[in-house]
Amino acid sequence: MPVFAGSELTCLRGDRLVFTGLEFRIGPGGALVLLGPNGSGKSSLLRVMAGLLKPLRGTLGWDGVAVAEDPDLHRSRVQYVGHLDAVKPVLTAVENLAFWAALAGAADPAANARAALDRLGVPHIAGVPGRYLSAGQKRRLNLARLLAAPAALWLLDEPTVALDRAAIALFEGLIAEHRAQGGMVVLSTHTDIATPGGEELHLDDFTPYADDEEAGSEDYEEEGAVP
Numbered sequence: 001m002p003v004f005a006g007s008e009l010t011c012l013r014g015d016r017l018v019f020t021g022l023e024f025r026i027g028p029g030g031a032l033v034l035l036g037p038n039g040s041g042k043s044s045l046l047r048v049m050a051g052l053l054k055p056l057r058g059t060l061g062w063d064g065v066a067v068a069e070d071p072d073l074h075r076s077r078v079q080y081v082g083h084l085d086a087v088k089p090v091l092t093a094v095e096n097l098a099f100w101a102a103l104a105g106a107a108d109p110a111a112n113a114r115a116a117l118d119r120l121g122v123p124h125i126a127g128v129p130g131r132y133l134s135a136g137q138k139r140r141l142n143l144a145r146l147l148a149a150p151a152a153l154w155l156l157d158e159p160t161v162a163l164d165r166a167a168i169a170l171f172e173g174l175i176a177e178h179r180a181q182g183g184m185v186v187l188s189t190h191t192d193i194a195t196p197g198g199e200e201l202h203l204d205d206f207t208p209y210a211d212d213e214e215a216g217s218e219d220y221e222e223e224g225a226v227p
């Protein structure tokens with residue numbers, strides 16, 4: 001059974017040391033909830049976990065083997081849903097999802113896509129182009145990717161933003177099912193998401209800028225603008 005762990009992780013964005021000495025460990029069926037104020041590094045850590053951002057120092061391991069040894073293998077066991085919607089505007093909802101399902105090697109990507117939209121409670125958006133979807137519909141479509149293109153480790157950046165209460169309850173059920181099958185979930189949030197037995201990781205325990213809110217808020221202008 002897989003164990004995903006990080007040791008002595010340090011992350012630099014621009015010239016800013018975002019977190020340092022960060023440790024985590026998550027086993028089969030585990031959930032890790034990332035908490036912390038704006039700019040404390042939740043998204044950065046998720047990107048590090050996904051292999052999209054290289055830590056300055058420290059290691060990520062999967063069953064004791066360094067993830068850096070085989071980045072492609074790691075990407076195949078991860079499904080990362082960022083807080084920006086990755087919906088292609090000209091493709092319909094089902095085409096968007098089928099694209100991801102095909103990438104994950106599904107035998108019948110369109111069937112996977114339709115089944116996932118059904119589970120997310122939005123079968124009626126199947127033929128609607130991405131550009132016409134509401135914020136909540138786009139969000140459900142992004143989360144449907146978790147079902148259409150299954151992976152052992154779900155990395156979710158503020159997954160409930162724009163979701164209505166019914167969708168949040170449905171989504172909590174999907175997380176519970178995934179964990180019951182031995183899957184793992186790491187998610188960032190500013191609200192409550194039910195993850196029974198999940199652990200919390202407080203990012204401000206690891207950032208040298210934890211009590212400097214002014215410095216944190218000034219650096220959101222644009223990519224590369226951080227002094």
Ligand SMILES: Nc1ncnc2c1ncn2[C@@H]1O[C@H](COP(=O)(O)OP(=O)(O)OP(=O)(O)O)[C@@H](O)[C@H]1O
Nearest residue numbers: 013014037038039040041042043044219223224226
């Ligand atoms: N592409 C980038 N280039 C330079 N600095 C960046 C970049 N992305 C993020 N940062 C900086 O890294 C720090 C951590 O940002 P991050 O988005 O990881 O925080 P967060 O905890 O997810 O914040 P929020 O709760 O607001 O989503 C911030 O100071 C931010 O300005």
